[in-house]
Amino acid sequence: MRWLAADEAAAMLRRDVPAVYRLAHKHAWRRFVYNGRRYYNPSDVEHTARILTR
Helix, strand or coil, X not given: CXXXXXXXXXXXXXXXXXXXXXXXXXXXXXXXXXXXXXXXXXXXXXXXHHHHCC
């Protein structure tokens, strides 16, 4: 599994990066920080994408 950077999650969700940070907090995405960048679990991002497209 490859974790997604915030800009990759933003592209996947068609949102801007600040919106990704808000969604990550709201939906309690699993994440970690490496070299100052946040990375998100792709399953969590995909789950939120399904919710947003309903």
